Amino acid sequence: MASLVTRRTLLALGAASAVLLVPSPLRAALPPPKARFGDDDLDVIAALARVLYGPGADALSLRTSLPETLGFLDEGQQALLASLPSTFDLLSRALVPTVHPFVTLSEAQQGAALNDWLHSRVAFRRQIGQALRQLVLSHCYTDETVYADIAYPGPWLGRHVLPIHPLRFGEPE
């Protein structure tokens, strides 16, 4: 695996060293981490959302909600998550040189590529794939424009006027 990846390739691609999931022989070859998503990262995330969420993904507010979440994280975790999209994209190409940048693939190819990561026999690939999946999906389904589609009523506040009767509880034992 490592033999397919040269230090020069990774440096040229500019991947991030904070991605702890990558085995140390690969990680050591990577340049310093970053603290924010760049436009390229957000393009990868948008493409992943189209695959993971499906139709309607482009209407979701991931380009604002994901960077906002990053602002709430401590520095180390920021670096880790901010590096995930580029690492996913760059290692895809480094590990399989015939693969093109993720965003240029067709949707079917993107789905196949992502599935390859999610179900890889190699643990670190599977884990990076799952981490991205969690990151993207958790933000897709906290976007309140999705709620109507899944018949989730959202916050109770505003739907119920207090005071109402609280539930009754027993006495201490």
Place this chain on the structure above:
Amino acid sequence: MRLSGNSVATPFARKAQVVVVGTGPGGSTVAKRMAEAGRDVVMIDAGSYISAAEFSQREGEMMRKLYQEAGLRTTDDGSMAMLHGRVVGGSSVVNYLDCFRTPERLLYDWVARFGLPELTPAKMRPRFEKIEEILHVRKLPVENLNLNNDKLRRGTEALGWEGDTFHRNAKDCYGSGFCDLGCSYNAKQSAAITFVPLATTSGATLLTDARVDRVITEAGRAIAVEGTLLDEARQPRGTFRIDADVIVVSGGAIHTPYLLLSSGVDDPSGHLGQNFWTHPGSPVCGWYPGERIANYEGIKQGYYISEFSDVLRGHPTGVLIEGIGAPPGITATIFPGLGWERQEMLRRYNEFSAAGLLLRDTVPGSIAVGKGRPSIRWSLAKADAWRLKEATSRCAEAWLAGGASAVVTGHSRLTMIRSTKELRKLDDVGWGPGEVALFCFHQMGTARMAHSPAVGAVSPTGRMWAYQNLYVADGSLFPTASGVNPQLTIYALSDVVADGILAET
């Protein structure tokens, strides 16, 4: 008095008799006891003080504001999500209110194996009684179970298994169903509205939005804490230092060892950061086509199956199965598939019941200092993976017995079980990292208490062995995994530590 790192003058400096780092069940218990004893106490929390009116019940916003790393923290190998609070009151603000006294057989084990005579059931009972009174702990009547938990109860009873409703720390609960996003009605009796105000009304000072970066030690004594004041956007805006006669670290089982190790404290035991127990859990969902279960409505966590618990029943599987409600963002990460396939499943969100497995892990991980973050070294041991499979199988049986048409597990490949005969499918699916969704709500054990540094990181009074005045009071103290929801045990062990501090300093 309450101060915020958002607004105090910087650099901020103060002297106190006792400084407590962290305001969850552990830190707030010690702070209250010290303040009531007349000591000058400063409590510090990296999180904000958030009042009931600010709990918006909006998942995205509240996950960012209330959870460490916005709920996106995982083990280093990415295999398990680590969910815990970063707010005044700690995880007691975002938990599901489940209250178990430490099981007696576990207390006897801790007494015998770790030399902790203060932890006998007889000595712990008055502590629990006092804590339960403050927290208003009551048993949930069966008639208050939501449909999700009632389905689990019916399945359990149909199978003749043992289960029960939870004891919960709630007062005037409306059953709004947003416990995990903070209680908008102050019904949940979290540390933030019980022990923390009891400490401040006794004179303690609360400093919020202030991240402690290091504990300063000198010649066998801890002398101060230093850290970073955070603005409203959680960006650094200044520094602070609190000098104190006694320092108590209560940052939880991840941040306590991280802070102490990154501060370079002397740990002759070698146990600090070791013995990291997690109660790894995986979701198991029942499917009731055409029926509105809405697992997120009402009291989300109301019923548990104790039949397979080792600490409650002596069963070798060692799992509690607990009904649970999951908001959409978390549910979406559990359901497998891509694109429209997942959308179709999520459109049936209301038809799914949900339970979480709380496995008492047998092989611990560890916490170390990573690059600007705690390094969480843990992965599911093979023996525990086998037990997780057994637990999943039992939970699936309960849903099927409760009338579910099918059961969906937390695997990354759709695993649907339609009958008990199909439980054998669980033999063919993977249980390795990334193959099944794992969640950890309980972190324990990284500074375990014991009679000797050969066995644990701190003394039976929670004191670091190499220091006269440096204590730990939180879930780190657990000698082993508790096997039940840990909040009452954290309060009670921290009460033991408070006695120790008052006697020793």
